[in-house]
Amino acid sequence: MHSPKFQDDIDLEARGYQRAMPRQFSTFSLVALSFSLTCTWSGTGSSIGISLQEASAAGTIWSLPVAALMTAILSAGVAELASAYPVAGAQYYWAFCLASKDWRAFASYMNGWLSILGWWLASGAACNFIASLILSIVVLWYPDYEIQNWQQWLVYLGIVWLSVALNTWGSQLLPLYNRLNFLVACVTLTATTITLFVCSRTNHAAPKWTLGDATNGTGWKSDGLAFLLAISNAVYAFLGTDCGAHVCEEIHDPARNTPKVILYPVLMGLVTALPFSAACMNAITDLDAVLNSPSGVPLIEIYYQSTGSKGASSVLLALFAFCFFGCTVGNGTTCSRTIWAVSRDNMLPFSEKWAIVNPNFQIPLNALCLSSIVVSLYGLIFLGSSTAFSAMAGAAVIFLQTSCALPQAILLWRGRHIMPERPFSLGRFGFAINLISVLWVILLDILCFLPTEMPVTKENMNYVSVVSVGLTAAVLALYVFSKRGQYLGPRLPNELGQIVDGEELGNMELKDSGEKMSKKE
Secondary structure, eight states: OOOHHHHHHHHHHHTTOOOOSOOOBOHHHHHHHHHHHHOHHHHHHHTHHHHHHHHHHHHHHHHHHHHHHHHHHHHHHHHHHHHHSOOTTTHHHHHHHHSOTTTHHHHHHHHHHHHHHHHHHHHHHHHHHHHHHHHHHHHHHOTTOOOOHHHHHHHHHHHHHHHHHHHHHTGGGHHHHHHHHHHHHHHHHHHHHHHHHHHTSSSOOOHHHHHHOOOOOSSOSOHHHHHHHHHHHHHGGGTTTTHHHHTGGGBSSHHHHHHHHHHHHHHHHHHHHHHHHHHHHHHOSOHHHHHTOTTSOHHHHHHHHHHOOHHHHHHHHHHHHHHHHHHHHHHHHHHHHHHHHHHTTTOSTTHHHHTOOBTTTTBOHHHHHHHHHHHHHHTTHHHHOHHHHHHHHHHHHHHHHHHHHHHHHHHHHHOGGGSOOOSSOOGGGHHHHHHHHHHHHHHHHHHHHSOSSSSOOTTTOOTHHHHHHHHHHHHHHHIIIIITTTOOOOOEEOTTSOEEOHHHHHHHHHHHHHHHHHHHO
16 A cells, blocks of 8 residues: 555656656645735736726726636636646646547647746736836836836846746745745735725725726727626736646645645635725725826825825835735746646757756756746837737736636537546536636637727737737747657556557557457448
8 A cells, every 4th residue: 555645656657757846835835826826916906907997996896706707617627637637737738638649749739838828928927017016116206207118127037037046046945935925915915905995994985986887998889898808807817727737746646636726716816806906996086197107007006095105105015016926936936847847748849958857956947947038038028019018918818718728628529528537526517617618718818809998009009919829820830840740749658557658649549449440340
C-alpha cells in the first residue's frame, strides 16, 4: 500500500511525466495563490472607469454577479477536466486527450498557445496598472506633473522583474507569501471599504444613482448592449481561475484538491468585490472628475472624493497596489509552470531550454525568464500607443476564456462518456454546464471585439481584434512552418499501460479500429 504522497507521483508517472518540483503547496496556500492572482476586487478597481463609462454606477455593481455566475459555470467545467487530468499543462493536455487522433496534435498546440498568450497578456496588463497606480500618487501630490509613456514603461519593467526576483529567490517561500498576501488583502479590502463608507457618510452619492442608474455612455443605441459590455469588462476581474490547474503537480492529491482551488476563488471574488464596488460608487460625488482623472486612474479620484485627504488617498492606493502586486507574482508562477509543462512535450521552439527545472531554486527558471522578457518587450508598445497597449486586457480575456472553453467544446462534440473516472464530476449537469460555457465564451469573444465607444475614432478604437488576430496568425504560421509533423503532443498511456507518444498512440488506435471492423465483417 503506497502512501498518499507517493501515490501522487505514481499517478503522475501513469500520465507520462516524472515529478520535477516539490509538492510544497497546501490546499489553502494554493487557494491563496489563486485568490491573489484573480484578485477580483483589485481587478474591479483597475477597470472601474470603463464600467462607469459603459453602464454607470448600477451597471458597475450589477455586472459583477453576472460575470461571477458565468465564470463559475465555465470554471466548473475546467475543474472537472482538472480532476480528470491533473497535469500542469492543463488546457493543452486536455485538448489532446479529448480530441480525435486526426486533430489532437493541432488542437493541443493551439490551445496551449491560447493559454500562454493569455497569461502573458494578463501579466502585462496587471504590471501596467500597478505602474499607473504608482505614478497616479505622484500626480495627486504634484498636479502639474505629466506622466510620460517612457517613465511608465520603466516602472512597468521594475514591477515585472521584481516579480521574477520574488519567484526565484523566494521560491520556497511562495506558499507562505501567498498566505500572507491573502491575509493582507482581506485586511486592506475591509479597511478600505469601511473607510470609503464612513468618510463619505455625510456627502455621498444618492442610493438611487448608486443602485439604479445604468446610463449608457458608450454611444451605442442599445442599453442592453452597453450592459453586456460592462459585464465583459467585469469578467477581467475574474480571470485566472485556471491557475490551480497549472500548479497541480505541486499539491498533494491534485485530482481532489485542484477543483477546490479553481472554484473557491470565484465565490471569494464576488464576496469581496461586490461591497468594495458598492463603497466606491457610494463615495463618488463628481462623476466627471472620476472619468477624467488627470492621472488616468479613476480609483484615486474616488478615494480622494471620499476622504478629502491626499495622504489618506495615497495610503489606500499604495496598499491597493501592494495587494495587486500579488497578482503579478502569481502570474509569474503560473506562466512559468505553463511554459515548462508544454515544453516537456516539445510544443515551443527550443523546448529543451524551457523544460529545465533549476536544481537550486526548484522552479522552471528559464521559462520564468522567457515569460518576463516577452512581457517586458510587449510593454514597448506603450511607447507608441497607450490605447493599443491597453488592448492587452481584452485580448487576455479572449485567449484565457477560449482556452478554457475549447476542451469543453471538444467534449460536447465527442461525448462526455470519453472522460475517465474522476473525483469531481458534474454528473447529469455536465452537458448543460459545458454547453453554457462554450456559448458564453463565444458571446464574450464577440463583445471584446466590439468598440467600447461610438462613433469610432483613432483615439478610442478597440485594438483587441488587431492584437488577437495578429497573435493567432503568428501562432498558426509557427505551426505550419515549424511544428506541423514535429509536435506529436503529450506522451500518454496505451491500453497496456505503456507510455507512448502521440503518433504511436494514434497508430495503435487506428490498428484497433481496423481489427474491430474486421471482426464485424
